[in-house]
Amino acid sequence: MAHKILIVEDNANNSTLLWDILTYHGYEVFVAVDGEEAIAQAKKLRPDLILMDIQMPGMDGMTAGKILKGDPATSLLKIVAQTSFAMHGDQEKFLAAGFNGYLAKPINTRELPALIQQWLNEE
Ligand SMILES: [Mg+2]
8 A cells, every 4th residue: 555645835836846756656645735734634644754844824834743743643643844944953953843854945856755765664
């Protein structure tokens, strides 16, 4: 059965790019456009991996990630932060908030499939 991946992204160009790559590699892909929708979809779909944008209108990705990680019903879902903040120390900030990884934007489309595999294979 195909792994389910939830893309959380407010920018349609970015989510289309991710959707194209992930569906090409055989994943079952879903999209949410803000933090509140991400939480609702995560509970309903129980995706194997969530690619969570950080800067979004409405509820941002950091808030949504913390809520999911703080809820026993969803705390074990894997969440990777995707953000264009190229600031030193960001990775530590996301990992401290409970995120399972960090994906810097712009997305490196050649490296993405291997990273996705790696995150899916992690315990
Ligand atoms: Mg955004």
